[in-house]
Amino acid sequence: MQEKITIIKTGGAIIEDPAQLEKLLSNFAKLEGRKILVHGGGRRATDIAQQLGISTHLINGRRVTDQPMLEVAVMVYGGLINKTIVARLQALGVPSLGLTGADMNLIRSHQRPVVNGVNFGYVGDVEQTDAEILKKLIDWGITPVISPLTHDGKGQLLNTNADTMASEIAKALAPHYEVTLVYCFEKKGVLALPDNTDSIIPCINRHDFKVHIANGTISAGMIPKIESALSAAEAGVHRVIITDAESSFQSPDCIQTGTIII
Numbered sequence: 001m002q003e004k005i006t007i008i009k010t011g012g013a014i015i016e017d018p019a020q021l022e023k024l025l026s027n028f029a030k031l032e033g034r035k036i037l038v039h040g041g042g043r044r045a046t047d048i049a050q051q052l053g054i055s056t057h058l059i060n061g062r063r064v065t066d067q068p069m070l071e072v073a074v075m076v077y078g079g080l081i082n083k084t085i086v087a088r089l090q091a092l093g094v095p096s097l098g099l100t101g102a103d104m105n106l107i108r109s110h111q112r113p114v115v116n117g118v119n120f121g122y123v124g125d126v127e128q129t130d131a132e133i134l135k136k137l138i139d140w141g142i143t144p145v146i147s148p149l150t151h152d153g154k155g156q157l158l159n160t161n162a163d164t165m166a167s168e169i170a171k172a173l174a175p176h177y178e179v180t181l182v183y184c185f186e187k188k189g190v191l192a193l194p195d196n197t198d199s200i201i202p203c204i205n206r207h208d209f210k211v212h213i214a215n216g217t218i219s220a221g222m223i224p225k226i227e228s229a230l231s232a233a234e235a236g237v238h239r240v241i242i243t244d245a246e247s248s249f250q251s252p253d254c255i256q257t258g259t260i261i262i
Helices: 018-030 042-051 067-091 131-139 162-173 206-214 222-234
Strands: 003-010 034-039 057-059 062-064 096-099 107-111 124-129 143-146 149-151 157-159 177-185 239-244 259-261
Touching (some): 003 162, 018 067, 034 067, 034 131, 034 162, 042 067, 067 149, 067 157, 124 149, 124 162, 131 143, 131 162, 162 177, 162 222, 177 222, 206 222, 222 239, 222 259
Parallel strands (some): 003 034, 034 143, 096 143, 107 149, 177 239
Antiparallel strands (some): 057 062, 107 124
C-alpha cells in the first residue's frame, strides 16, 4: 500500500487576509502525515504592482507577465509571501522549506508561445517536475512550501499558475504516493449560482466542465483552476477536491463539503 500525501494549494483572499492565513497555517500544521503547501498570491502581486505604477492584464483568468510584472512576481511570490508562510510554519513547529521551481531544478518550464497573437510574456508552461527531489525532502521530514515560479533551465525565471503547479506536483508524485490534492479557497466549492454559497456542484468531470463553460456557470479564473484539477484527476491522482479552508483539513476520506473532480 502506498503512503499517503496531501497537497494543499491556497491563494486568493486567504493569502490577503492575515487572520484567514493564520488559521489555514494552524490547521495545516495539525494535518497529520506527509504534506506539501503550494501557494499563489496574485491579488497581493496586483496590489503591490499598482503601488509601483505597474499595470496588470489578464487573459481568460491568466496573468500577462511582462518584465516589470515578472520582477514583482518574483519579489512577492518567492519572497514576501513564501517566506512569511515559512516563518509562520516554523513557529507552529513545522520544519518547512520555501522553494521555487528553480531551486534544485525542481520544476522546469518553457515560456508560453504566442498563439493567435496572444502573448502572455514571461509565463511558464511546465515541462517536468523532479519527484525524486521532493521525495528526498519529504523523507527527511521537511515540508515543502512552493511558490508559483519556475525556470527554463537557461537562467530565465517564469511566472507559473499556482493551480497548475499544484497539479503538476501531484501528478509527479502519484506513482510514489496515494495523493490527495486539495484546492483550498474562500468558497465551499464550485458554485452553480455565484451569489448562493450553498449551490455547490458536488462533482465535475471533463464533460460537465465543457457544459458549465458553455452555459457560463464556470468562467474567468475558475476555468484554469478546474482545468488543472481535471488534469490531475485524469493522470491518476487519487483524490482531487475544490473546497474552502475549513473543509480542507478534514480527513481526506471524510470531506463532506466541496466539489470532487473526476
